[in-house]
Amino acid sequence: MLRKIIHVDMDAFFASIEQRDNPELKGKPVAVGGGGMRGVVASASYEARRYGVRSAMPGVTAQKLCPNIIFVKSRFPAYIEASRQIREIFHEYTDLVEPLSLDEAYLDVTENKKGIHAAMRIAHEIRQRIFEETQLTASAGVSFNKFLAKIASDINKPNGMKVILPEEAIEFLEKLPIEKFHGIGMVTAERMHKMGIRSGADLKRFSEIELAQRFGKAGRHYFKIVRAEDDRPVNPNRVRKSIGAERTFSADIFSTEEMKKRLEDIAEIVYNHLQKNDNFGRTVTLKVKTSDFKIISRSKTFGGEVRTLEALRDSAFDLLDGSRGDFGAVRLLGISVSNLEKEQLAEGIQLEFDF
Numbered sequence: 001m002l003r004k005i006i007h008v009d010m011d012a013f014f015a016s017i018e019q020r021d022n023p024e025l026k027g028k029p030v031a032v033g034g035g036g037m038r039g040v041v042a043s044a045s046y047e048a049r050r051y052g053v054r055s056a057m058p059g060v061t062a063q064k065l066c067p068n069i070i071f072v073k074s075r076f077p078a079y080i081e082a083s084r085q086i087r088e089i090f091h092e093y094t095d096l097v098e099p100l101s102l103d104e105a106y107l108d109v110t111e112n113k114k115g116i117h118a119a120m121r122i123a124h125e126i127r128q129r130i131f132e133e134t135q136l137t138a139s140a141g142v143s144f145n146k147f148l149a150k151i152a153s154d155i156n157k158p159n160g161m162k163v164i165l166p167e168e169a170i171e172f173l174e175k176l177p178i179e180k181f182h183g184i185g186m187v188t189a190e191r192m193h194k195m196g197i198r199s200g201a202d203l204k205r206f207s208e209i210e211l212a213q214r215f216g217k218a219g220r221h222y223f224k225i226v227r228a229e230d231d232r233p234v235n236p237n238r239v240r241k242s243i244g245a246e247r248t249f250s251a252d253i254f255s256t257e258e259m260k261k262r263l264e265d266i267a268e269i270v271y272n273h274l275q276k277n278d279n280f281g282r283t284v285t286l287k288v289k290t291s292d293f294k295i296i297s298r299s300k301t302f303g304g305e306v307r308t309l310e311a312l313r314d315s316a317f318d319l320l321d322g323s324r325g326d327f328g329a330v331r332l333l334g335i336s337v338s339n340l341e342k343e344q345l346a347e348g349i350q351l352e353f354d355f
Contacts, residue, residue: 011158013103014043244336289332
């Protein structure tokens with residue numbers, strides 16, 4: 001029996017909460033996070049996105065793209081409370097809820113508590129309930145597997161819904177631009193473009209062996225998803241093993257001072273996502289890729305969870321100082337946090353942000 005999967009994704013979650021709670025911000029370009037040279041955008045309203053502002057973008061870049069942007073500080077207690085309200089709504093329909101973060105989740109409604117046959121109707125009701133109870137909008141994707149539901153939720157954003165039926169899936173994927181495939185980032189998409197792959201139909205011309213030779217294990221995954229094959233169940237106990245971010249630089253960095261400036265930005269991204277997932281950890285890891293592509297990793301484990309941005313940043317600085325004699329110029333820096341509080345509950349995957 002085919003599953004009925006819904007992917008619910010809140011629209012500009014942090015920024016929308018700020019606009020909801022402060023009427024003066026409604027209809028204006030808003031960025032949650034810091035402006036200036038060292039600030040980072042955690043969330044941008046759709047008014048700001050029209051100017052090209054995106055999450056994980058340096059605040060100074062956002063300011064250049066949108067001179068009238070309004071920066072507001074993060075209020076994670078408010079975001080966590082809204083997320084709790086939304087998850088309560090989900091659980092009125094099914095216990096098979098897999099949160100990905102505070103603002104998105106998968107739901108398996110094949111068998112649901114309301115006895116509603118149509119998943120599309122459930123998705124509509126959930127979106128309506130969310131708006132009535134939180135004054136926030138959500139987008140939803142509905143399909144027979146997680147991959148398609150995830151893609152579908154992004155198609156009619158904001159405040160929209162898309163259904164991909166089994167008989168529509170193959171044609172939909174064949175026409176879909178390759179960069180729209182969930183899990184295919186800009187770098188991989190560019191590699192595929194050079195191979196003549198610009199759509200799902202182009203991707204299907206390559207055998208599983210050919211894709212595995214070009215992309216490793218991910219190639220076998222691409223072979224399956226373009227054929228709408230995804231048998232992953234919705235896992236209500238899914239917990240991430242680590243949360244991290246890394247940045248590749250357009251030019252090598254030579255000075256320790258400059259490396260610390262970049263690490264400060266990365267630490268803020270990681271900390272925002274630790275708070276967003278309400279999941280802190282005891283081990284901080286610094287990743288360095290040198291100018292000759294050598295990868296160096298250094299870690300430090302604490303007796304308790306690292307719960308402040310300052311502690312995370314200082315830990316990364318200490319790891320850098322302690323290993324500075326092992327390398328010269330660097331082309332990539334990254335920070336990750338593991339030994340997470342909720343890690344013992346279930347197996348998970350690493351959440352990485354490349355920016």
